[in-house]
Amino acid sequence: MIEIRWHGRGGQGAKTISQILARINLRHGQYAQAFPEFGPERSGAPIRAYNRIADKQIIIHSGVYNPDVAVVIDESLLYSENPTAGLKPDGVLVVNTACSPEEIRQGAGFPGRIVTVDADKIANEKGTGFANVPMLGAVVAVLGVDLALAEDELRQALGERMSGAVLQKNLDSFRAGYLAAKEVYVAG
């Protein structure tokens, strides 16, 4: 079983993206859970969301304490939210930042793999303004899920709430996040 913890701020779409990841996992032939940190949601406040992914049905219903992957959607949370707490030493830290993995390592003090993606830059370049979709691309790359399969499921999931040029921009930003992470992940 793989456990993922997302760190974002209320309104940045961490919960939404965790649910879309679960759809991608199901499409990939796996079982999946996605749940937000339960509580009052306030725009801008730090929030967490979680995924569990497994080859058989997931029956555990407790919180996630030792994730395999921690994802930081909002870089400002890197030092205020301690996203590496409980993260498995052989796990992966995925950060939305313009910094390099080594620069992040010095600050975060995490011994495992670090993947950095400038998701804010991608979101601005593609014109979506949301870092969550490129970060989803990054996580999909880390998990080793097929890009075409993931894109198809993302198209369906986002297609329920947007269409046309807006949908395409999101798909482009997803792919950019995927490719950027893949490059760093393979190199690291």
Added chain:
Amino acid sequence: MRKVMTGHKAVAEAMRQIEPDVVAVYPITPQSEIAEYYAEYVHDGIVHTELVPVESEHSAMSACIGAAAAGGRVMTATSSQGLALMVEMVYIAAGLRLPIVMALANRALSAPINIHCDHSDAYLTRDAGAFMIFAESAQEAYDYTLIAQKIAEHPKVRLPGIVNLDGFTLTHTADVVEPLEDEAAKKFVGDYQPFSPMLDVDRPSTWGAFAMPDYYFELKRAQQAGMEEVPAVFLHTQEAFAKVAARGYRGFFEGYRLKDAERALVLMGSTAGTAKVAVDELRARGEKVGLLKIWLWRPFPYREVAQALAHVNKVAVMDRALSFGAMGALYNDVCAALVHEKNKPALVNYIYGLGGRDVSTDHILHVFQDLKEAQPAHTLRFVGLRE
């Protein structure tokens, strides 16, 4: 087809397939999304339900009672304080023998105010006269919503039913769920034949009449008789469901690695899944442990629970609510179930997870460990509590 959906979406999907004539509902965390999804279905013309957006839960159940007495198929959903406000009318729905099915997104009762899961709201309605089912997963919440509707409307039963699903832990978690095809679900639930509907002007009937000491007692005895029909109808409905869903629900509870267990847990709701993981872990170490997960809490299956536990040495009964001044309600049920047995396990009562306190596999492992040494006594023990 398997889909990723949250627990409230799963319940809303079951409701969409049942397509009641009337849904009267008032939003409350963590139930609101059930109402929101259903309102969307009504707005989009997917269902032809009269949605009554009432001003309180008391009114929600009141509107449900009126609609059900008129002869409609009726559903609602609530949680915690909403149920507390509604409960006066839940007793009336049961007393009038109205088959209203309600999803209860389990949440702690105030004070202090809290929005997270425990079973205190369910315990509040324990004696109201609704049959009560607990779901372990979003899948079970979906399945048992369909099953509950069929049980409630059975001519021998005609009682309200409550399907409990743990607030947030099940309502807000997206999980893999395999719903029935619409046609199969509709066929399973079937058409509803109301008993002596108020709107049948050719056969006028009185509902909610006054009953003095000369008749009240007999009417309540008749209501109990309806409740006593639930177990047989429950099993029969599970069987019918197995033909369309192959989910393998058999019986009033699920025994997990229980047959040769020396120590066992008894509990209800989503913690059962976490407990199964802990049971597997201990079994791998050679410890003979098991689990009894209640599906049908009211009416309580005394005889079957006694049979399933008679061979166990020690049983931890885990209540997710306090019954102040008494032992946990589920513990008392299990005690009563076993009291006439010659060979019976020692029982210990654990209170856990109040106000959404997380229950991990470590907590369950701790309970199994603690159970080894614990002396059976009518003393509450607490799981994951700072003291």
